[in-house]
Amino acid sequence: MEVLIFLLFILVLAIFLGFEIISKVPSLLHTPLMSGSNAISGITVVGSILAAGLGQGEDLAAMLGGAAVGFAMINVVGGYFVTDRMLHMFKKKSK
């Protein structure tokens, strides 16, 4: 229970922080912002690795964890690389 309260505390702070910094992103960059947040939501890969790699328990759990690693990795790799590809294109005119 105490751990839960602590995690909730972190959640609330992070939400406020998120609102503060993300509202400063200009509309020009909203598409890369979305693909970039796709990449970050791939952080589930950490939870997936924990689910897939634990020694005890069932094979089925480890396999589901492995599948979760796969899907989260699509987000991580796809998200970061496509965001980079996009941001690379945003150029100011060199006069």
Place this chain on the structure above:
Amino acid sequence: MTLESLLNLVYILSAITFILGFKLMSNPESARRGNIVSGIGMIAAIVATLMFPEIVRYQFIVIGIIAGGAVGLLFAYRTPMTGMPQMVGLLNGFGGLASLLVAWAEFIAHPEQTIFGGGILWLATLIGAVTFSGSIIAWAKLEERFISGKPILYAGQKYVTLLVIAGIVGLGVLFALDAGASNAGGFLVIVTALALILGILVVIPIGGADMPVVICLLNSYSGMAACASGFIVQNNLLIVAGALVGASGIILTLIMCKAMNRSVANVFLGGFGSGAQASTMEVVGEIKPVKSDEAYLMLEAANSVLIVPGYGLAVSQAQHAVRELLEALEKNGTEVRFAIHPVAGRMPGHMNVLLAEANISYDAMVEMDAVNPTMETVDVCMIIGANDVVNPAALEDKASPLWGMPIIEAHRARTVIVMKRSMGKGFAGVENPLFFRNNTRMLFGDAKASLQALVNEFKTGH
């Protein structure tokens, strides 16, 4: 210091890089660096997790990392810029699916849960499944594959949705009360199935033009799903990263809704643009079609040109033709700007990316609020594949479904050239009086072909 606390320190560093990454995104000059910083944090988090002493089975992890990484790379480099909304939609769904699988893996490994543990498992299952199926439907609608982009409505829709929600909540309570019971697995299976159905039910009634809102909200859900799995494995980093993504999606959702003058509830309950809305306003005036040679003469004589791109530009892949016209105009000494409405295209910022792809400087792109006060000084306002976002009925006709939506006030420019495939209505299915104004000329045809014809006129110099 134990290895465990060292690895947890790495998590703190990762969280910092994610926050810094978002902060650097506030400026196009530093945005790319921000993305790289955030990516390094992600690699550090993954490596640290692999080093935890509890991790002893690597085979499934390695398969997942290699397969997922390969598919991700394929997505990142094979998706055309016009297809970004679909790709983001699909990635939202995979994020949800990963959280759903984590919840199931945890349940199978540790069925004995406290009420809170069971409740969190239920929540992660619910958010993950809704995000997954909702995103797949959004993707299919955007691709116009399997299902049409139009809203799908049927009698008693709201009641069916409410019934499904009631089922999910009721079974959730039964599940959380005793997650270790022999029938708890059955409950979770049904919750998963109902949540998958719920994701489908909430997205099918939503029309193509409202997709930006849906994609934003699902983006937020994918973050919340990561948060929920963070509670399951009790990991701070997942909670922080998930909350950042959740907040980002919510902010974008609100911006989109504001730009359409609608509430989030209205978007999801509305089925907007599905029926014929009666408007009392008579459309006066007549359509004045022009050929490219006449349009060329107007552009050639203009000092200031404003281009308003819309989804039609993406459909006809006309962004490079726009750049050619831009170069021809600038060579002629004309000042050219691009006015981009927040909901133009199928996702926030979509037009900016397409123009950037065509090597158009972002200095030339102006936001709606900045451009409207200067509209009287615009000689020619050229509208390429946009419709509802320049519809003056939003300002003038109280009966119009678009009433109150902020628009780019193109009708106040000296001359308006509308590039359009045919006289079809916009996604909202509303007649656009702009096309009938005295200062409006219609240039019918495929946007790309029309633009190329104009560029040729400039080249031959008539």
